[in-house]
Amino acid sequence: MENDALATEAPYAPVTYGRRVRNDLEDTLPKPYMARALAAPDVDHPNGTTSHNHNGMTVLQQHVAFFDQDHNGIVYPWETYAGFRAIGFNPISSLTISVLINGAMSYPTLPVGWIPSPFLPIYVHNIHKAKHGSDSGVYDTEGSTGQIHTERTMAMTEGNRITYDFFGWITTKLEWAILYVLARDEEGMLSKEAVRRCFDGSLFEYCAKMKEGGHGKMG
Ligand code: HEM
Numbered sequence: 001m002e003n004d005a006l007a008t009e010a011p012y013a014p015v016t017y018g019r020r021v022r023n024d025l026e027d028t029l030p031k032p033y034m035a036r037a038l039a040a041p042d043v044d045h046p047n048g049t050t051s052h053n054h055n056g057m058t059v060l061q062q063h064v065a066f067f068d069q070d071h072n073g074i075v076y077p078w079e080t081y082a083g084f085r086a087i088g089f090n091p092i093s094s095l096t097i098s099v100l101i102n103g104a105m106s107y108p109t110l111p112v113g114w115i116p117s118p119f120l121p122i123y124v125h126n127i128h129k130a131k132h133g134s135d136s137g138v139y140d141t142e143g144s145t146g147q148i149h150t151e152r153t154m155a156m157t158e159g160n161r162i163t164y165d166f167f168g169w170i171t172t173k174l175e176w177a178i179l180y181v182l183a184r185d186e187e188g189m190l191s192k193e194a195v196r197r198c199f200d201g202s203l204f205e206y207c208a209k210m211k212e213g214g215h216g217k218m219g
Contacts, residue, residue: 019159035144040200042192052202059200060131060143061124066204068124075122077102087182087207097178104171105130134161134168135175138199145199182207 008021025032028043039048040059048054054062067075067083080098085091102120109126110117122130128143136156138145157172183194183203197203 015159035140035142037142037144040138040145040196042196044193045196049197049200049202052197052200052205054200057124058128058143059145060127060139062201063139063199064122064124064127064201066201066208073124075102075124077120080122083204086211087204088211089182100174104167132168132171133165134172136160136172 008023009016025043029041029046036048037058038054038056041048048059052062055065057065064075065071067080069079069082077098080101081094084094084097089097102122105122105127106120107116108129109123110121111123111126128139128141131139131141131143134157137160157176160172161169179195179198180190183198184190194203197206
């Protein structure tokens with residue numbers, strides 16, 4: 001009975017055998033249940049990305065800060081576009097993605113009123129309000145991160161679908177598809193480290209530097 005209390009699998013729910021719960025996090029990660037505000041840790045990086053400055057922002061704010069080109073706390077569609085160009089996406093993809101991202105995320109982040117802004121600004125301060133359903137759950141509703149265990153991302157985006165959450169299904173797929181295009185290796189694999197660094201935004205800084213140095217993958 002005592003062992004049952006710690007069981008992570010239920011015989012009558014085969015899905016709990018397929019989607020295993022890790023029980024070794026505490027070996028390397030202190031307080032794995034505690035959401036981190038400033039860092040995106042995993043078992044191999046218990047302190048997050050130490051080379052990356054959090055500037056006092058939540059991990060989700062750090063995720064989008066790269067796109068705030070003029071550092072005024074607002075990401076306009078043309079800044080999203082410039083950010084995507086800087087990390088190597090072509091003009092057509094960059095334009096399409098920036099219209100979709102700012103189109104979907106501007107409104108919930110607006111600081112005052114009910115009226116949408118025609119310029120589609122995204123307010124970094126309120127980015128936690130742009131969180132949607134059917135996601136990985138790594139970011140919590142305040143924009144902090146829990147532990148990241150993302151070995152099987154595509155299966156995860158299927159498995160995390162919330163019923164009738166069409167917006168969440170599509171947005172989550174899109175986010176993971178963009179990450180895949182950006183960070184896959186020669187064998188078409190997405191490394192766990194690329195995923196972790198996407199969460200805290202340090203991946204984008206890295207990709208922009210690579211692109212600047214002429215190592216950009218997407219030309
Ligand atoms: C190359 C650029 C980008 C990539 C690869 C990317 C990828 C991702 C990924 C993989 C997630 C995690 C989704 C999940 O937890 O299942 C995510 C979440 C998020 N991203 Fe991005 N993203 C990018 C750019 C942006 C931009 C420009 C913004 C807005 C300015 C943004 C806002 C968000 C928000 C608000 C979330 C939280 C969604 C949630 O957890 O519900 N991202 N992104």
